[in-house]
Amino acid sequence: MMPKTNIKSASDTAIVTNLGAYIKHHRLEQNKSQQQLADEAGINRSTLVDFEKGMRANLLTFIQLLRALNLLEVLEHFKVTPQISPLKLAELEHQKRRRASKTKSTVKPLVKKKKSDW
DSSP states (O other): OOOOOOGGGOOHHHHHHHHHHHHHHHHHHTTOOHHHHHHHHTSOHHHHHHHHHTSOOOHHHHHHHHHHTTOGGGGGGGOOOOOOOHHHHHHHHHHSOOSOOOOGGGOOOSSOOOOOOO
């Protein structure tokens, strides 16, 4: 695997090259030939060769290769989880029921109404 560099200062070409090196490293770790991995990923071997060289970067190809290498968990970093703002959380907490209320049948009227003589 390639040495870690500062990703913020890396060029686009360097990042694509690192992605290719990542795939190649894990392919070799799993002792798979390029043809085997290409077949499992459903791509041409030439596409894999270009990807590993950093010449062809396609997100769909990258996902297919990660899936074939059982490395999809790498994409967990991109998962968006909705978060509630602290103000909204406090508002929801304030709206929570704090005690039970009486049922309507047990509530007594405050003032008894007189029946009309009409």
